[in-house]
Amino acid sequence: MQPITCHECGTRVLVEKYSEIHTSVQWLEDAEAACPEFARLAEQGTHSAFVSTCMALRRSIGAAVREGRVPESRFSEPAPLPTEGR
Amino acid sequence: MGDMVAEDEVRLIEAGSNPTRFARGWHCMGLADSFRDGRPHEIKVFGQTAVVFADSSGKLHMIDAFCRHMGGNLAKGTIKGDEIACPFHDWRWNGEGRCTNVPYARRTPLRARTTTWLTLERNGLLFAWNDPQGNPPPPHVTIPEIEDYGTDRWSSWSWKSYLVEGAHCREIVDNVVDMAHFFYVHYQIPHYFKNVFEGHVATQHMRSTGREDIKTGVQMDLPEAVTRSEASYYGPSFMLDTIWTESGGETIEAKLVNCHYPISPDSFLLQYGIIVERKPGTGVEQAEEMARTFTDGLEVQFLQDVEIWKHKSRIENPLLTEEDGPVYQLRRWYQQFYVDVEDVTPEMVQRFEFEVDCEAAVAKWQAESRENAARENSAQA
Numbered sequence: 001m002q003p004i005t006c007h008e009c010g011t012r013v014l015v016e017k018y019s020e021i022h023t024s025v026q027w028l029e030d031a032e033a034a035c036p037e038f039a040r041l042a043e044q045g046t047h048s049a050f051v052s053t054c055m056a057l058r059r060s061i062g063a064a065v066r067e068g069r070v071p072e073s074r075f076s077e078p079a080p081l082p083t084e085g086r
Numbered sequence: 087m088g089d090m091v092a093e094d095e096v097r098l099i100e101a102g103s104n105p106t107r108f109a110r111g112w113h114c115m116g117l118a119d120s121f122r123d124g125r126p127h128e129i130k131v132f133g134q135t136a137v138v139f140a141d142s143s144g145k146l147h148m149i150d151a152f153c154r155h156m157g158g159n160l161a162k163g164t165i166k167g168d169e170i171a172c173p174f175h176d177w178r179w180n181g182e183g184r185c186t187n188v189p190y191a192r193r194t195p196l197r198a199r200t201t202t203w204l205t206l207e208r209n210g211l212l213f214a215w216n217d218p219q220g221n222p223p224p225p226h227v228t229i230p231e232i233e234d235y236g237t238d239r240w241s242s243w244s245w246k247s248y249l250v251e252g253a254h255c256r257e258i259v260d261n262v263v264d265m266a267h268f269f270y271v272h273y274q275i276p277h278y279f280k281n282v283f284e285g286h287v288a289t290q291h292m293r294s295t296g297r298e299d300i301k302t303g304v305q306m307d308l309p310e311a312v313t314r315s316e317a318s319y320y321g322p323s324f325m326l327d328t329i330w331t332e333s334g335g336e337t338i339e340a341k342l343v344n345c346h347y348p349i350s351p352d353s354f355l356l357q358y359g360i361i362v363e364r365k366p367g368t369g370v371e372q373a374e375e376m377a378r379t380f381t382d383g384l385e386v387q388f389l390q391d392v393e394i395w396k397h398k399s400r401i402e403n404p405l406l407t408e409e410d411g412p413v414y415q416l417r418r419w420y421q422q423f424y425v426d427v428e429d430v431t432p433e434m435v436q437r438f439e440f441e442v443d444c445e446a447a448v449a450k451w452q453a454e455s456r457e458n459a460a461r462e463n464s465a466q467a
């Protein structure tokens with residue numbers, strides 16, 4: 001998975017793309033503590049576990065993909081634990 | 087490993103074995119009112135035998151069914167006031183698991199306490215907290231309230247349960263990431279499919295349409311219905327799903343519960359229920375009718391899941407494609423409920439998102455179901 005930094009808040013996540021549409025994101029910290037967007041929603045009563053995505057992070061991933069920083073990969077084994085650089 | 091598998095190497099299934107431990111979490115025991123008929127109810131759960139009974143205020147309690155005196159079965163006894171009386175020698179046990187009275191004795195053994203489970207009533211359902219370590223649930227680990235539950239906005243629960251033997255309940259949880267089985271087992275075509283795991287919650291966001299060749303009650307018999315669904319597991323066993331069925335500019339909202347409790351390492355009670363929103367103008371009868379249609383449709387689908395589980399192998403090393411959901415990451419999340427709280431690792435609970443690319447699958451499935459429908463039509467002509 002490729003490390004990507006959100007240009008809104010600086011949170012670092014690991015990203016994998018199997019295709020243009022597919023995206024897999026592994027967070028490395030507590031999402032509500034790391035992401036101000038999630039923190040704001042949590043304050044309004046919606047916890048991040050129920051939110052499908054942070055739009056700022058999604059834009060950052062989109063930009064990284066366009067810059068060729070997230071080459072498409074395939075499902076590979078062993079699958080269980082996402083690690084950097086795989 | 088990895089890509090270095092020789093071309094003709096036989097792949098073996100690692101079946102593993104069912105855990106003997108029962109998951110930490112809230113488990114739904116069924117419709118709360120069904121336990122308030124003035125009688126004690128025996129439930130086989132978590133490898134034990136429990137009795138559920140209502141005290142005089144109607145509050146439900148769950149304690150070990152076997153009387154600590156001589157092992158009588160309290161579920162065969164009677165409720166006397168706030169206590170349950172054993173059929174064998176009439177010892178009285180309260181909801182806190184204390185013996186409060188031995189009618190024929192001068193002294194009551196006050197110190198002995200029996201096993202109890204913490205209970206919670208929410209949305210008309212009874213829940214029991216299981217924790218092999220005996221800790222109470224942390225405050226944020228709970229079951230959410232359904233907005234307006236108990237008002238005439240919703241139909242009453244249409245509720246069913248089904249005993250599944252010969253399978254571990256992990257099989258049912260696996261479904262939350264299984265995009266492709268929705269077409270084959272549930273007759274739906276997912277167009278959007280995303281999972282998010284975080285903390286004790288695992289969510290599936292899905293948008294789907296029905297098949298042209300096979301119709302189910304889940305589409306509520308509406309033409310061209312689009313179904314949006316947001317389903318979350320709150321812990322290891324209780325899934326609450328909000329479903330919006332959209333057709334002809336109308337939206338019908340329904341809440342689906344899909345839950346289970348383990349009986350033994352290889353059996354569980356599957357339960358599912360539905361409430362449907364009453365539109366202003368639709369009568370009570372009509373809402374109940376819709377809930378029934380929907381539940382009947384679901385039953386067909388669940389029974390097909392059950393048919394698969396009954397005959398499949400446990401598999402620790404599923405062979406996946408890019409169109410399969412994140413089975414391994416889901417199981418990593420699920421594992422948190424089977425280890426001591428001190429042993430829950432960050433990876434089990436840190437947020438993980440996975441959006442499946444459904445595009446290729448949708449094209450193939452639409453073509454397949456269209457062809458099937460055309461073949462059936464011409465056979466009938």
Ligand code: FES
Binds near residue numbers: 154156157158174177
């Ligand atoms: S075994 Fe229950 S009262 Fe004797």
Ligand SMILES: [Fe+2]
Binds near residue numbers: 261267271272391
């Ligand atoms: Fe299923």
